[in-house]
Amino acid sequence: MTGLSEDMEKQARLLSSQLVLGDRLVEVAATRTVLAWKGIKKDKKSSEIISFSKTEHVPLCDIIAAHKNHINAESGRSQKNPKRLHQMHPHAFTVSYVRRTRRRRRWRCGDVTFHCTNQGLCEQWIQVINEQLSLFTNRPRSLLVYINPYGGKRRGERVYEQKVAPLLRRACISADVIVTERANHARDHLISQANLNEYDGVVCVGGDGMFSEILHGLIIRTQTDHRVDRDRPDSELVPCSLRVGIIPAGSTDCICFSTVGASDAVTSALHIIVGDSQPMDVCSVHHRDRFLRYSVSLLGYGFYGDVLTDSERNRRLGPARYDLAGVKTFLSHKHYEGTISFLPAENKGTPRDKLRCRSGCGACQHKSSLKDRKQREMSEKTNLDKDGGHGWQVIHGKFIAINAASMSCACPRSPKGLAPSAHLADGTADLILVRRCSHLDFFRHLLRHTTKADQFDHSFVEVHRVRKFCFQPRVRRTGLGGPPERGSSDVVLRRHAPVPGDR
């Protein structure tokens, strides 16, 4: 037998045969971790089999499935001299796998078809490969899919049917699909009707708003099932047992872009199929000991809050509504007065370091135990009660924008995002305060979101990495924006929902 590669020689082969690939004879071997093949030919003099090409291989964790092919008489016609080879190898199977492209971290599905001499061998190959794939317990078998038909450019259903469903079928993953009929349909269904035990994950086909609905549905359902009081900011949330997959079909798709590294339906579907996951921090927002909402991306008060509020009124305009609302809000140039108190995150890097959070990020690996977190929370509380909040910092001022980013919030328009160094799952958020400044200065700051320049390098911008923060707007007066009632909002960062992420 010819050697495939040194690495393969070290591992026990599950199966090894001489098959045909295209117009050449190859030796193919499968181990527990890799499928590899190499071109071979018979030496005319010695009749020995010798190898003549370099080994190609696909890691098993990148294989989607192996399927039997239905060969037709035409197959192979375009190739050099395949007819005889194919007559001698009339049975075939195709292995589908993840192909990484160089283009902006996009993944595609690649196929390689091997021809065998007999049906038994063909079936043996399919069985061996699929048996190994079934050992990957992180891969989903059954999914619950929610499609928002009105998100973004209203292409959710088409994107799912054309790009995602065929891949799920190929990977033998079953999917129950619900096309939503109204806002909060998915959230309500998850809270009160969905039989979550039947599924390995939930898939969101839509934008950030739709993801937020699903996140709320899952977290609220889990907390209700475990009788956790959501109104208490110090309640320990019970993690959801299901992962959430995101197929981007919205306007900005920032959560998908920041976690997967690309805003592309096929790439997301492939991440879901191979069982990738990425934990994410979830931030809970409370007002006077009442739970308001959860957030995993951006909480914006002032400029971004106003842009979102205004854009909601023009939803019929599609993604262009953000541009319109952005220009209007920018021209209005409002500022908001208030007091921000925050608890800085210690030993968690800084929002201006050059680290970029990717899957496998060291800062997000550390899982503090429940005991550690309880102790930290107790000491934070004691410090707060003892001397009015030792460790807490307080800033009073007039602000154009107060933003808390629990992730970079990168999107195709702003590839490094609002908070380039924010981590996905380290239990902190980057609190960005833009103080009152001139129109021109604010424009310069906004412009930097789209360039490589440091957007925090302005005298009127400050940024802090925080665990918790609280905003107390000044009582509303004529000409001053902000919520009508007096009171403060607390934001608490937690680790929580896993989503498929980049590897």
Ligand SMILES: Nc1ncnc2c1ncn2[C@@H]1O[C@H](COP(=O)(O)OP(=O)(O)OP(=O)(O)O)[C@@H](O)[C@H]1O
């Ligand atoms: N069938 C439906 N009809 C109307 N609204 C819906 C429907 N299904 C979901 N929604 C709501 O549409 C909102 C926007 O959806 P989505 O996030 O998918 O699109 P989007 O255009 O990217 O919007 P955003 O930029 O706000 O994220 C969500 O907040 C969701 O609650």
